[in-house]
Amino acid sequence: MATVGIDLGNAYSRVGVWINDDVEIIVNKWGNRTTPSYVAFTDTGILIGELAKNQIYRNPYNTVFDIYRLIGRNYNDSNIQLNLKHWPFRVIEKNEKPYVCIKYKGEEKDFAPEEILSMILVEMKETAETFLSTQVKNIVITVPSCFNHSQRQAVKVAGLIAGLNVIRIIVGSTAASIAYGLNKITTREKCIVLIIDLGGGTCNVSLLDIRNEIYEVMAVSGNNHLGGKDFDNRLVNHFVQEFKSKFKKDLSSNERALCHLREHCERAKCILSTSTHAFIEIAYLFEDINFYTSLTRTKFEELNQDLFQPIMKLIEKVFQDSEINKNHVGEVVLVGGSTRIPKIQRMISEFFNYKELNKSINLDEAAVYGATVQAAILSGKFSGKLRDFLLLDATALSLGIETLGGTFMPFVKRNTIIPAKKSEIISTNFDDQPNILIRVYEGERTQTRDNNFLGKFELSGIHPAPKDVPQIEVAFTIDANGILIVSAVDKSTDRSSEITIEGRLSKEEIEHMVTKTKKYHAERCKVL
Numbered sequence: 001m002a003t004v005g006i007d008l009g010n011a012y013s014r015v016g017v018w019i020n021d022d023v024e025i026i027v028n029k030w031g032n033r034t035t036p037s038y039v040a041f042t043d044t045g046i047l048i049g050e051l052a053k054n055q056i057y058r059n060p061y062n063t064v065f066d067i068y069r070l071i072g073r074n075y076n077d078s079n080i081q082l083n084l085k086h087w088p089f090r091v092i093e094k095n096e097k098p099y100v101c102i103k104y105k106g107e108e109k110d111f112a113p114e115e116i117l118s119m120i121l122v123e124m125k126e127t128a129e130t131f132l133s134t135q136v137k138n139i140v141i142t143v144p145s146c147f148n149h150s151q152r153q154a155v156k157v158a159g160l161i162a163g164l165n166v167i168r169i170i171v172g173s174t175a176a177s178i179a180y181g182l183n184k185i186t187t188r189e190k191c192i193v194l195i196i197d198l199g200g201g202t203c204n205v206s207l208l209d210i211r212n213e214i215y216e217v218m219a220v221s222g223n224n225h226l227g228g229k230d231f232d233n234r235l236v237n238h239f240v241q242e243f244k245s246k247f248k249k250d251l252s253s254n255e256r257a258l259c260h261l262r263e264h265c266e267r268a269k270c271i272l273s274t275s276t277h278a279f280i281e282i283a284y285l286f287e288d289i290n291f292y293t294s295l296t297r298t299k300f301e302e303l304n305q306d307l308f309q310p311i312m313k314l315i316e317k318v319f320q321d322s323e324i325n326k327n328h329v330g331e332v333v334l335v336g337g338s339t340r341i342p343k344i345q346r347m348i349s350e351f352f353n354y355k356e357l358n359k360s361i362n363l364d365e366a367a368v369y370g371a372t373v374q375a376a377i378l379s380g381k382f383s384g385k386l387r388d389f390l391l392l393d394a395t396a397l398s399l400g401i402e403t404l405g406g407t408f409m410p411f412v413k414r415n416t417i418i419p420a421k422k423s424e425i426i427s428t429n430f431d432d433q434p435n436i437l438i439r440v441y442e443g444e445r446t447q448t449r450d451n452n453f454l455g456k457f458e459l460s461g462i463h464p465a466p467k468d469v470p471q472i473e474v475a476f477t478i479d480a481n482g483i484l485i486v487s488a489v490d491k492s493t494d495r496s497s498e499i500t501i502e503g504r505l506s507k508e509e510i511e512h513m514v515t516k517t518k519k520y521h522a523e524r525c526k527v528l
Contacts, residue, residue: 003138003379004128005371007172008120008155010068011200011229013037014368015124017132018376021385023369026131028123034364035127038065039119041104046520048123060088060255062102064116068144068201068224070098071113071158072151072503079225086233088255114154114505115513118161119520125164138165140375142172142367144202145396146222148452149442152482153503161513167378169482173197173204174217174393175370176335179361181210182373182385191330192218196315196348197367199336201227203311207318207329213388219318219415220396226310228269228338234303235265239280239293247289257286272297273340301343308344312351321415326352333358335366392417399476399484402439402448404429411476414444418482423475425491427468435460436472440486440501457499459488 004026007014012034016025025033030050040052040063047055056063069083075093084091090101092110099110121139128136143155152169159166173195180193190211197204204222208215239261240251251257260282268278276297285291301308319326332348334357339345349357362369377386394417400410403426411422428436436459443451462470471491478484487498505513 001138002128002132002134002136003140003167003375004124004136005140005142005175005368005373005375006121006124007142007175007365007368007371008068008117008124009037009142009172009199009367010066010202010224010227011037012364013120013124014365015128016365016368016372017128018372018381018386023372024131025365025368025372026128028127029130035120035123036065037067037120038063039067039116040064041102041109043105046104046119048119056088057256057259060259062089062104064089064100064102064111066201066229067113067116067120070100071117072148072154073098082225088259112505112509112513114158114161115517117155117158118513118517121159121162121164122517125162136164138167138375138379140168140170140371140378141166142175142371143169144222144224145171145173145204145206145220146202146224148397149399149454149482149484149501150452150503153501154505157503157505157510157513160510161517163514168374168480170371170374170391170393171204171206171217171220171222171396172199172202172367173206173222173335174208174215174220174391175368175374176333176361176366177206177208177210177215178370178373178389178391179366180331180333180358181213181215182389183361192324192328193331193333194315194318194329195333195335196311196339197335198311198338198344199227200229200338201225203227203314205314205318207322207324214390214392216392216417217394217415218324219322220394221314221317221321222396223310223314226307227336228266230307231269231300231304231338231341232262232265234307235269235295235300236262238303239265239291242293243286243289243291247286249286249289251286254286260285261291268295269300270340272300273342297342308347311344312347315348315351329355331358333361335361335363337364339363393480394418395420395478397442397452398444399440399442399454399478401426401474401486402441406448408441408443408446408448408451411474412478419477419479421475421477423473426472426474428462428465428470428472429467431466432464433467433470434462434464436462436488438474438486438488438497438499440484440499454484454501455486455499457486457488457497459490459495459497461493461495462490463492 035049036053038052040047203226271278398410399412440454441451484501489496
């Protein structure tokens with residue numbers, strides 16, 4: 001039974017395995033090392049990857065993508081509401097959670113984001129199993145650095161639904177540092193490395209101290225609503241207006257036309273990384289109208305300038321959090337397809353006083369390389385290159401509790417190396433208070449209403465006493481897998497209570513999704 005690494009991207013996914021003391025990136029059934037993160041529902045079955053993406057023009061309302069922008073969020077999340085206008089598929093609210101609503105075999109069906117993600121994971125699992133001729137059960141999977149606890153737990157649930165055991169979640173940019181370190185660092189001296197990972201849907205930044213094969217994460221920052229697809233959307237909006245101006249026709253309500261235009265905008269964006277001009281020619285884009293236009297690199301940069309600027313803010317943030325001077329950075333490593341954009345490279349280089357940027361590792365495969373290395377280590381492979389390797393990961397967000405007045409009291413600060421345990425003594429707010437309700441949150445805001453609620457539990461049976469007298473020890477314990485246990489102990493009686501923070505879905509909901517997904521997978525196999 002094999003263990004593999006999966007880079008599950010918002011736009012594309014990849015899978016790798018450790019063979020012969022090195023990483024092997026596995027090609028899919030179409031001979032490609034990347035698989036589009038798309039799922040399509042048709043009258044005959046379910047399509048995943050290339051087949052799903054290639055038919056989006058014919059079936060835009062039932063083709064799902066951008067799943068990382070949905071998973072682990074509430075329906076009313078501002079990021080989801082912002083994306084609704086860009087998605088051709090419907091997203092509805094069920095129990096405050098987002099569900100994708102599609103038509104499958106003539107019937108309307110609702111799918112949780114975890115279910116959609118599980119289908120992509122099944123595709124990656126089967127790709128690996130075909131190559132290895134053995135069953136794959138355990139995986140290490142990448143996520144954006146800004147994913148909160150709920151989102152990470154949702155990814156684990158997706159793995160469970162897919163019949164997989166997610167043994168470790170690793171930040172994509174941190175995983176990329178492993179690819180850089182194993183292949184480039186030849187000295188055993190200290191080296192501070194900044195990894196900037198800008199992909200199709202997210203921007204992740206990791207600052208690491210690499211020394212003696214020990215990779216210590218000093219700080220991470222990220223934005224899971226910033227990437228190549230956001231640049232594409234700017235181009236789509238621009239050309240929708242141009243089309244309207246030229247032909248007095250509005251494309252914005254025609255999803256098929258928008259899908260065609262979006263594909264050509266993506267191509268133009270890629271061309272502009274190596275050329276100063278790109279041409280767009282789309283026959284019969286809308287009502288038999290041929291659309292021919294062009295785009296300069298300067299215009300592309302102008303349309304996206306306000307999206308490029310937040311990248312620099314994320315870089316500044318890791319230096320603020322780590323209290324490291326940017327001049328102490330030995331290497332600035334670029335990862336992710338969107339770092340090919342010349343303007344972004346110039347902005348980063350200027351920030352580091354025109355330092356030469358490191359583009360030596362494969363921009364598209366660095367994250368899956370690192371995930372695969374971590375998978376190999378966790379499965380017990382310590383020979384060769386991996387003999388002395390150790391990754392010390394860190395928390396992405398602060399963890400704490402709510403105190404009187406809705407104030408957030410942090411226990412585990414963001415960028416704390418994990419595993420970690422932190423405890424504090426709290427007390428009652430009122431005389432003779434018999435119990436305390438512990439409400440657990442994560443985030444950086446001073447008021448809990450602005451942070452992410454994780455769960456709650458109660459410690460009861462507190463002996464009558466004036467307020468502030470009882471000594472209640474609250475402890476946060478977080479392991480290397482990000483599993484969080486919060487406990488409370490009354491020091492005078494040893495009476496205790498605790499909670500293990502799970503995902504948003506109940507066990508019953510997860511079991512239902514597992515059964516449901518097996519059924520759809522069986523139907524898909526019949527079609528294929």
